[in-house]
Amino acid sequence: MALVVFFIMGIALWHFTVFVPDRFWQGIVGAFLGAVLGSIIFGLIVQEASGKSLGDTDVSTALIAVPGVLIGLAIVYAIGIRSERQLD
C-alpha cells in the first residue's frame, strides 16, 4: 500500500508542474517520470530506513513522498537545462 501512496503522491504533485516553465528533460512526460520515480525511490528508502513494512502506512507515508517528488523533478529539470545549453 505504501507503494501506491508514493505513486499517487508523485502523480498528484506532478500535476502542479504546469505552473513551472517547461524546461524539463522530455517536457511534461519527463517531469512525470521524475516525479513518480523520485517519490517511489525516496519513499522506499525512508520507509526501509524507518523499519516500516510496505503495508504499514499513515499520514507520514504520504508526506515522505513530497521531498522525493521535489528531488525527482529537480533532477529532470537540471538535465533539461543542461540539454538546452548543449543545444545552444
Added chain:
Amino acid sequence: MGTRRRHLFVLLFVLGLVVVSGIVIASKETKLGLDLQGGLELVYQGQPTKAGESVSGEDIDQSISIIEQRINKLGVAEPEVARLGENELTVSLPGITDAERAAEQVGTTAQLYFYDWEPNLIGIQRAVGGHPGQTPPKEALSKLEETWKESGRPIEAFAEQLIGAGAFPNAYQAALLASEQKPVENCKTCSVARPRFYLFERASPHKLIDGPEFKKKDLYVSPSGEKRPKNGIVIEVPTGVVLVSEYPLNGETGNYEEEVEPGWYALKDEPALNGNEITEPKQTYEPTTNQPVVSFGFTGEGREAFSTVTRQIAQRGQASALGPANAQEAQALSGHFAVVLDNEVKSRPIINFAENPDGIDGRNGAQIAGLGNLNEAQELATTLQIGALPINLKLISESQVSATLGSQALHDGIKAGIIGLALVVIFLLLYYRFLGLIASIALGAYGVIFFALIKLIPITLTLPGIAGLVLTIGVAADSNIVIFERIKEEVRAGRSMSSAISAGYKRGISTIVDANVVTLLTAFILFVLATAGVKGFAFTLGVGTIVSLLTAVVFTQALLGSMSRSRILRSPGVLGASGPGRRWHFDFMGASRWFFSLSGVILLIGGFALATKQLNFGIDFESGTRMTAALQKTTNEEGVREALSSVGINGEEVQQVSDPNFGDNVFQIQSHELEPGEVKTAQNELSSQFGIVENGFESTSVGPTFGQQVADSALKALIFSLLVICGYVALRFDPKFAVPVLIAIFHDILITAGVYSLTGKEVSSGTVAAFLTILGYSIYDTIIVFDRIRENVPRMPRAAFSQIVNRSMSEVLTRSLATSFSTLLAVTSLLIFGGATLQDFAFAMLVGIASGTYSSIFIASPVLTAWKEREPGFVRRRLRIAEVEGGRVPAYADEIEMAKLGRDEEREAEPSAAAEEPAVEATASAVATVERTDDSGNGADPRTNGDGDAVSAERRKRNEERRARRKARRKHGRR
C-alpha cells in the same frame, strides 16, 4: 451489387436474424449461474502429492473428469466442473444446500480397491458363487432364487448370470447379510475403518434411498436439502464388511449392461491392494490380437501384493481342477480378481491358472484384457486413474447462495437492464430525434440477437454477466452516437442527406473500430486472467461488443441508407441538425492548467486517504467467511454474536441488514475463514436459537490462497491491459499518443482508489474487474478525441498543435459527452436498481466513466499537446504564428480557412492568422501552451469580443497581402 440492393440485403439479413433469435429465445432455456439460481460453488487448488513435484494441466483435466463422475452420483442437475487458472478448478452445484457434505464428497479421492473375489464372498453368496466351475448346492441356489422372486425381479438371462455369481437382487438383502457379520475392531487393512448406514424404503422391496453415510442423521436430508422419509429402514453395515454392486455383462458386446438393475454383494472388506499402489494406468492394445486392453504398473508394495494375490487365485484354481486342464477348462475353474471403484465392481477378470500358474508377476505391470470394446477400455483406464489421482485437492473457496436471494438478484438485474435500456432510448430519441428512433430500433435488434446468443452458446448468465450486458447497451448506443454526430456535421456542412449518411459512416467507422477493439482486448484479457465470476462479465462484454458492431453500424447504415432519399429525411431538423449546431469555443489547452490543478488536489486528497484509511478489501482479497442469515425470531447483532460464540465462532463482525425478500431481521456475519463444517455448525446454531427462514442462508468462504490468487490475477490483468491498450494506440496512432493514454489511465486508477478509500466502500474482485473494463471503455473518449486530432493534423499544416487540439476538442466534445452520458444512464440504472452485488459493479463503473471522460479531455490531450509542441516542426510553427500575431498564439486557427480546407480537401492550408480569435502568448510552460490575453476565457465565443475588431482588421489586411504574395509566386512557378 448496388448500394440499394446491398442495404436491402443487410436489412433482410438482420430481420432474419431477429426472427431466428426470437425462436431461439422462445424455445431455449437460459442457463443461469449459481448466483442467480442458488447452489454451491467450490474452488479447489490442485497440490502435488509429493514434495518437489508440480501440478500439470493433465492432472487438472484428469481431476475434472474424476469430479464429474463423483458429482453424477450426487444427483445434481446441470453440475459444472471447469478449470480455473493454472492449477485450480471450480465446481458448481446448483440446488445444493449442504456445503459440508457436498464438499466432502466432491473433494474426496475416489476409492479404488482390488479384491480376491471368491474368498471375500459371505454366506449364501459364497456357497453359490464362491467356487467357479462347480455346480452350486441346490439348497443355497434355491434360497437365493427365492430372494430374487420376493424382490419382484424377474429371473431372466441377466438375472441368472448375477444369481450364478451369488449376487443378491437388491442392496437391502446384501445389507441384511452384512449387518449380521461381526465387526472387525481397529481394522487396519479395511477400505473403510468405520461402520456405515444405509436407508431403505419401509415397503417391500425396500428400495435403497441413501447410503453409505457415516452419520445416521445424514440419511434423512440430501445434500440439496431435500427431506427423506423418516420411517425408512436403517441398516448399519459394520466395519470389516462392504456392500458392492455389479451390473451383469452383456455376452454380445462384452460390456456391463447398465440399463439393467445391478446385483448386490456383501463382501469381506479385505482388499488385496488399493488404487494408490498402481501407477500409470492407460488404455493400450494387445500386440498379438490388437484388442483394446488396459495396462498399468505397480509401486514396489503394489507389485508384491499383486503377485501374491494372483498366485493365490491361480493356485486355488489349480487345486479345484481334478487333473491337468487346458486353457478353456482352466478358464471356467479360475478365480476372479475384482476391481471395485466407489463400491461398484468395474471389472472382474479371471486369473487363468493354465496361463499363469504362478500368478502374474507385477514387475512388468499388468493388463486387463477381455474388454468389450475401445470405449470400455478407455473408461476402465480412466477409472483406474481415479484411484491413482496424482494430486491432492485443497478447498480454497466455497460459496453457498440461497435460491431465493439468487432469484431476487436475477429480478433486480433484469429490472436494472430494462430501465437502463429505456433511459438510453429516451435520451437518443430526445437528442437525435429520427436518428434516435433508428438507434432505438438497432438497440432492440441488438437486445434480441444478443439474448438469443446467450441462450444458444450457451453463456451461463451470472450477476457480473448482467453487469456486462447492461454496459454493452451503452457501448451499442455509443457507436450510434459517434456516427450520428458525424452525419450531423456533414449535413451542417451542406452535404445532401444520402451523401452525409455515407460520409458519416465512412468517417465514423474507424473511430468505432478503434474504440471497440480496445474494449474487446480488455474483455479478452479479463476472460483469460480473471476468476470465474469475472470471466462471465468479460465474455458477455466481448460478445455484446461484437454484436453491437453489427446492429449499431451495419444495420443502422442499411436502414438509414435505404431511407436517405425518402421524404422523412429531407429536413435536417429531423436529424436534429438544423442550425449551426453547438460549437465549443473554449480554450481547452489554455484552461488545462486549472484542470490539472483540480486533478492534483483530488489526487492529493486520495493519497492522504489511502495512507491513513487504506482500502477496504473484501474477503475475496483478505480471505475469510461471510454468512447471511434471515432469521425468524427477532434478535439483534449482540444476540447473533452470542449464539455464534456459544459454538466457538468468535471475533466475527455482525451487521443487521434489510432485504426485500426477508425483511429487516437479516444478519450479515463476517469472520475469519471457517471450514465448511464450521459454517454448518453456525447455521445449525442460528437455526436452533432463532430459526432460519427457508432459503434464507448464504455463505462464502475464501482461503488466503484464493485471495492471493484473485489479487495476482487482478494485477496481471491490469498490467496486460495497460500494455495492450498502449500498444494498440501506438500502432494505430503514433507512439507519442500512447504515453498520454497511459498517464490518463494512471490518473483514473488512482482517483478511483482515492474515492474507494474515502468512501470506505468494499473492494471485491468484481469491483476490480468492472474497473479494469471501464478503463478500456473510458479510453473510448480519448480515442474519439485523438482520432479527430489525427485527422486534423494534415488538414492544418501550419497550425500550432495546441490549435489543432483545441479545434479537435471543440468538434468532438459534444459527441464525447453524449457517449459518456448514455453509458452513465445505463450504469446509473444498475446503481439504483441492480441490487447489492450489481451496485458494487456499478459504483466502480460510475467512478471509472466519470474519471475517464474527464481525463481524456483535460489530462490526455493537454499532455499530448505539451509533448508534441516540443517537436521541432511544431516549435517552428509556434514561432511563425507568434511572429505574425505579435508574439501571441491564438487559441484557434482561422475558422473560415479551416472550413474551406475541410471542404476542398486541400492539403496546403492558409497561415494561421486567426483574425477573429483571442490572442494568446507563445510562452513556455509545461502544459498551457496557449494563453488568453483577455479575461473572458469562460468558454463564450471569443468572436463577440468587440475590443479585438481593430486588431482583427489589421490582421485581415496582413493576411490578404500575404495571400497576394503567394499567388504571385505560384504564377511564376514557385511555391
